[in-house]
Amino acid sequence: MSRTHDLLIAGGGPAGLATALYAVRAGLDVVLAEPRGLPVDKACGEGLMPGAVRELRALGLDVPGRPIVGIRYRQGPHHAQAEFRHGPGLGVRRTVLHAALHAAVVAAGVPVLPARVRDVRQDAAGVSDSATGVRARWLVAADGLHSPVRRSLGLGMPGVGVPRYGLRRHYAVAPPSSYVEVHWGRHGEAYVTPLGSQLLGVALLTSLRAPFDEQLAGFPELAAALPRQAAVGAVRGAGPLRQRVRSRVQGRVLLVGDAAGYIDALTGEGVSLALAGARVLVDQLRRGSPGAYEGAWKQATLRHRLLTDCLLRARQRPRLADKIVPTAARLPRAFALAVNALA
Numbered sequence: 315m316s317r318t319h320d321l322l323i324a325g326g327g328p329a330g331l332a333t334a335l336y337a338v339r340a341g342l343d344v345v346l347a348e349p350r351g352l353p354v355d356k357a358c359g360e361g362l363m364p365g366a367v368r369e370l371r372a373l374g375l376d377v378p379g380r381p382i383v384g385i386r387y388r389q390g391p392h393h394a395q396a397e398f399r400h401g402p403g404l405g406v407r408r409t410v411l412h413a414a415l416h417a418a419v420v421a422a423g424v425p426v427l428p429a430r431v432r433d434v435r436q437d438a439a440g441v442s443d444s445a446t447g448v449r450a451r452w453l454v455a456a457d458g459l460h461s462p463v464r465r466s467l468g469l470g471m472p473g474v475g476v477p478r479y480g481l482r483r484h485y486a487v488a489p490p491s492s493y494v495e496v497h498w499g500r501h502g503e504a505y506v507t508p509l510g511s512q513l514l515g516v517a518l519l520t521s522l523r524a525p526f527d528e529q530l531a532g533f534p535e536l537a538a539a540l541p542r543q544a545a546v547g548a549v550r551g552a553g554p555l556r557q558r559v560r561s562r563v564q565g566r567v568l569l570v571g572d573a574a575g576y577i578d579a580l581t582g583e584g585v586s587l588a589l590a591g592a593r594v595l596v597d598q599l600r601r602g603s604p605g606a607y608e609g610a611w612k613q614a615t616l617r618h619r620l621l622t623d624c625l626l627r628a629r630q631r632p633r634l635a636d637k638i639v640p641t642a643a644r645l646p647r648a649f650a651l652a653v654n655a656l657a
Contacts, residue, residue, distance in 0.1 A: 318439075321452050321454060324347055324463050326350070326354065326426065329456040329571025329592055330346060333456060333595060335418055335592075336595075338422045340596050342596075347427045347445075357550040357551050358517070360517070361405050361507040363585075364400055365586040366589055367401065377406055379407075384494075385653050389640070399657075403657070405507045431457070441567065452599065455573045468560075470560070471560055474558070476521045477521065478554065479551060479555065480552045483547070483548075484545070485546060486512055486513060487512065489514055491508070501522050503518070503519045516536075518530065556576060556577060571592070577622045581622045595611070618656060
């Protein structure tokens with residue numbers, strides 16, 4: 315009879331890798347399946363909020379990167395900025411973050427299978443996947459924004475509102491500051507993240523389907539500081555960003571990270587939520603109450619979901635959108651409170 319593991323994790327991004335690390339610490343027998351080559355890259359703002367930095371340190375990881383002291387909003391003549399009150403964030407390449415997490419998982423003795431979980435079958439005692447040949451008591455779907463496992467279980471819901479997309483490119487130029495600078499435009503936002511002494515990450519969040527350079531032109535001040543010859547590597551994209559989910563638990567399958575549902579990258583909390591979700595999931599398994607994960611996830615992400623949803627709703631109403639940055643500039647204490655509530 316084949317061995318039954320405690321946990322099969324589908325997906326080796328930050329959420330899946332963090333789940334594996336927390337699970338090993340809890341004494342669980344874990345197998346992780348990830349078909350992509352290493353290191354895994356994706357469209358990502360690459361700015362870790364202080365909460366994500368703390369989660370990584372709790373896992374024993376000291377990921378190299380560029381310290382981020384706060385958030386700065388820019389829109390024409392209006393500027394608003396807020397410093398992090400409880401430690402810095404970190405600008406770090408997605409590939410560097412992934413490599414550090416993956417190395418820690420391998421060092422912890424977790425088998426990483428170069429395969430994709432595709433054929434999930436559940437019974438009263440566990441979950442089997444014919445693609446990997448693994449049987450486990452529980453399956454954790456950490457397979458991304460457009461999770462195949464979530465789709466196969468019918469846990470997705472139709473999108474609402476105007477779909478938004480993310481695009482990311484790097485530039486070999488010196489960072490303008492130690493802040494993540496968010497430029498507000500008519501159709502979206504441009505996030506400028508310091509990643510090194512001569513490296514910037516520029517992520518565009520937009521409702522338009524158009525090439526990166528065409529969209530960057532919508533931010534004239536920023537575009538002027540980013541000559542095309544300074545561009546490094548290809549443009550990466552993702553979306554639609556909003557993913558609605560009926561439930562994060564179905565039988566012996568639990569969803570985590572982007573697979574568990576996503577509102578928008580507007581507040582830059584994707585990695586923080588992935589790491590926190592992994593911790594909460596494993597804690598419920600350790601307690602023997604996996605059915606309570608849904609409620610625990612909602613509680614852990616409530617503040618983020620409320621703030622992100624409110625900001626996104628305002629963003630998608632032209633009359634309100636034009637007032638976000640001027641209002642933040644007029645009310646610096648309120649802006650700092652919001653930033654640190656998320657941080």
